[in-house]
Amino acid sequence: MELAEAKQKFIEAWGKLGSEWGINRTMAQVHALLLVSPEALTTEQIMDALSISRGNANMTLRDLIGWGLVEKQHRAGERKEYFFADKDTWNIAKQVAKERRKRELDPVVKILDELSNVKGDPKDPEYLTFHKSVTDINKLAKNVDKTLDTMIKAEESWFWGSIVKMFR
Amino acid sequence: MELAEAKQKFIEAWGKLGSEWGINRTMAQVHALLLVSPEALTTEQIMDALSISRGNANMTLRDLIGWGLVEKQHRAGERKEYFFADKDTWNIAKQVAKERRKRELDPVVKILDELSNVKGDPKDPEYLTFHKSVTDINKLAKNVDKTLDTMIKAEESWFWGSIVKMFR
DNA sequence: TCAAACTTTCAAAATATACTGAAAGTTTAA
DNA sequence: TTAAACTTTCAGTATATTTTGAAAGTTTGA
Incomplete structure (x- = not known):
């Protein structure tokens, strides 16, 4: 080619x-x-x-x-x-992660926090299902958020080193 | 509300x-x-x-x-x-990761593999820059790919447990 | 076998997104 | 101060994506 x-x-x-x-x-x-x-x-x-x-x-x-x-x-x-x-792949990845977190993930986490606090009848299945789904997704989103934050602050060597070792 | x-x-x-x-x-x-x-x-x-x-x-x-x-x-x-x-957040995340990997990431990794093998004049800066960018991105993409694969195969407890401990 | 109850399809329409290009704006140097 | 060289803007246009809805298809029970 x-x-x-x-x-x-x-x-x-x-x-x-x-x-x-x-x-x-x-x-x-x-x-x-x-x-x-x-x-x-x-x-x-x-x-x-x-x-x-x-x-x-x-x-x-x-x-x-x-x-x-x-x-x-x-x-x-x-x-x-x-x-x-910038040709540094690690910088590119960090930069994209940082921006998308700020622009798209954080606003949703903010809404999920609010919705997690909505009160309702603990005997109402409608409420229970809503509450469980929202809090579960909130937990997941916060985990992703935290993970990206760590990644953004991390050194390149950490990524190429320890994460690779960990995932196997 | x-x-x-x-x-x-x-x-x-x-x-x-x-x-x-x-x-x-x-x-x-x-x-x-x-x-x-x-x-x-x-x-x-x-x-x-x-x-x-x-x-x-x-x-x-x-x-x-x-x-x-x-x-x-x-x-x-x-x-x-x-x-x-399915209301299980972990299943949802795994499922989405699995599908997007298969549909969108894997095809790109395949192309990057091909492009990594394109030969050229090792004195040509055009070639050198192309080759470096492509191989670097390929490495990153493969890392992401591997990470998702591990996540897909992993147990829920692993995710909520060890990854949280790790990222802090 | 029929027809009611329901699901699927897809061409056309609506909507959302991205792009163009010419005009307006800005900077620089003589 | 002028004008050439360049950048920015944005209304209008083009393209891509999504949605509609009616017709065709399927399933079921009598």
């Missing part, structure tokens, strides 16, 4: 996985493109490589910066902005 | 979380509705509770059964089918 073809496949696969997990396909593709680029790229280059419009490229890059996955680079004597992706 | 209102909030929250993570909102809502129902429900009851069409209810229930989260119940002397959700 040619390198160019392989890059294309990588970009497609990453875009597909992203979209299946609720991340905009184009955003995942731009990220993939930057991941396989040794040099920082300009908006123009990204537009060309992925056949997307200037507006789309601009918004997507802004989002990626917001996720902490990409950064702008300025070069002396140049007006253009260059974009560069 | 009234029980009815609380149920509604739970259904909404679960639907929102689902859609943010690439799961059809209606599917997550039907699941939530069944989770808080002590008794199995008919298609009609689900249609009414969530204001969805018969077709949608039917397809969504079929999907939920496909995910292993819901099962059909038949009652003696009745033509109607009843639907019931």
